Amino acid sequence: MSRPPIAKEKIIDAYASMLCDDGERAATIEATAAKAGVSKGGLLYHFASKEALALGVIEALHAIVKQDLELMASAPEGPARYFVRTSTLVGSELDRLFLAVLRLAQTGHEPSIEALELVHSSWLDQIRTEVxxxxxxxxxxxxxxxLYYQSSMPGPWSRGTFGKDLDHLLDQVERLKNGS
Amino acid sequence: MSRPPIAKEKIIDAYASMLCDDGERAATIEATAAKAGVSKGGLLYHFASKEALALGVIEALHAIVKQDLELMASAPEGPARYFVRTSTLVGSELDRLFLAVLRLAQTGHEPSIEALELVHSSWLDQIRTEVxxxxxxxxxxxxxxxLYYQSSMPGPWSRGTFGKDLDHLLDQVERLKNGS
DNA sequence: GTCTATATGTGGATAGAC
DNA sequence: GTCTATCCACATATAGAC
Known part of the structure; x- marks a missing residue:
């Protein structure tokens, strides 16, 4: 577990990236295998079905969210600012896995829906310790x-709209935190 | 134009609903035709290809957004409150068409991406006349x-989370409007 | 562990009857 | 304007060689 095969990680990563960038339909087993640099059969050795692949992505999300929650809890700026600031970090591993599971959830995939509800609750709980x-x-x-919604979009107004305006956005958050 | 064939509207509606509820992969021509109550061939008479069907949904979105912008501009509560309040109205025709085009955009479909950018700009422009x-x-x-992100999710925390908390959310908006 | 080959199903689109 | 029948391409998954 602590040292998973490299191939498995590369496959998860390729599948997640394709889900984010091209959607669920384009993220086929064949395309994922090609992107990960293995054959279809090679992929299916590690993940016996597409469903197993999806569950692998969910597992990877939970692992990285767990790390993120620890960083969030101990962030000097506080959980709320940390949460909003890191929501603009498109392209991070957490971001990609989150969006990948979101894509699956949007197809009605129950395990993905449950995973996102859990993650959402965890983040909200952290924020409520401060706010x-x-x-x-x-x-x-x-x-x-x-911000996630925007980062889930291709095109100019998604990537980097808040790049240099982030400070102003965080000011808005501050006002919400302190206000009545 | 003012009286489009009933079949075409039913097909657009069926396709948009399937995009929202089940995702782009499940929204096949065959499934859309079945949901609209026509055959595959019947659908393809009205929309010669899947791309034409997608463009039909975009056109329908632009038409209803145009109406919405007029309501927004003349809303007694002001554009900002109107925008946030109506963002919680999941299940409305505007909501469904918007999410449908969002699903297409998330696959990299350029016309959908451009359509959403236009809609986004239009709404922001309206809000900036007030804020x-x-x-x-x-x-x-x-x-x-x-709110749209949440409404795009199945499950309990999407539909109706802000049902009775809407007033409180609008209070937050009020603080953002007046503050600084 | 990783590959090729293949069986099976389904989606998109055309042709042509009614 | 709506249908059925059909072609072609591609996706999932299995079998079995290396």
Whole structure:
């Protein structure tokens, strides 16, 4: 577990990337295998079916979210600012895995839906340790999720819109935190 | 144009619904035809290809957004509140068409990406007529888009999370509008 | 562990009857 | 305008060689 085969990781990564960039339909076993540099049969040795592949991505998401929650809890700037700031970090491994599972969830894939609900709750719980007003906390979550929505889009207004405006956005968050 | 064939509307509606609920892969011509109550050949008479079907959904989105912008401009509560409030109206025709085009955009479909950029700009422009601080305006857009993100998810925390908390959310928006 | 070959199903699109 | 029948391409998954 601590040293998983390299091939498995490369396959997960390729599948997640294709889900994000091209959608669920384009993320076929064949295309994933090609991107990971293995054959179809080679992929199916590690993941016996497409469903197994999806579950592999979910597992990888949970692992990295667990790390992120620890960083979030101990962030000097506080969980809320940490959450919003890191929501703009498109292209990170967490970002890619999250969006990949989101794509699966959007097809009605139950395990993915449950995974995202769990992740959402975990983040909200962390924010509420800092932001006592539950409505302010929910609004901050919405801002972060709005950023994810934008990062899930190709095109100019998704990647980097908030690059240099991030400070201003964080000011808005500060106002929500401190306000009544 | 003012009286389009009933079949065409039913087909557009069926395709949009399937895109939202089941994703782009499940929204096949065959499944769309079945849901619309016509045969595959019957559908292909009205829309010669899947691409034509996608363009039909985009056209329908632009038509309904145009209506919405007029309502938004003349809303007594102001564009910002109107935008956030109506972002929670999952299941409306605008909502379904918007999410349908979003699904297409997420596959890299260029016409859909361009359509969403146009819609996004239109809404932001409206909000900025009321909210002069551009960062507050952007933050309000993020909240609305966070709501869309949530509404794009199946499961309990998407549909109706903000049903009775909407007033509190609108209070947060009010603070963003007036503050700074 | 990784490959090729193949069986089976399904999607997109055309042709042509009604 | 709507249908059925059909062709072709491709996706999933299995079998079995190396």
């Amino acid at each position: 006592k007003d539950q409505y302010a906390a929910q609004t901050i979550m919405l801002i972060g999720e709005g | 002069k601080d551009q960062y507050a305006a952007q933050t309000i857009m993020l909240i609305g888009e966070g």
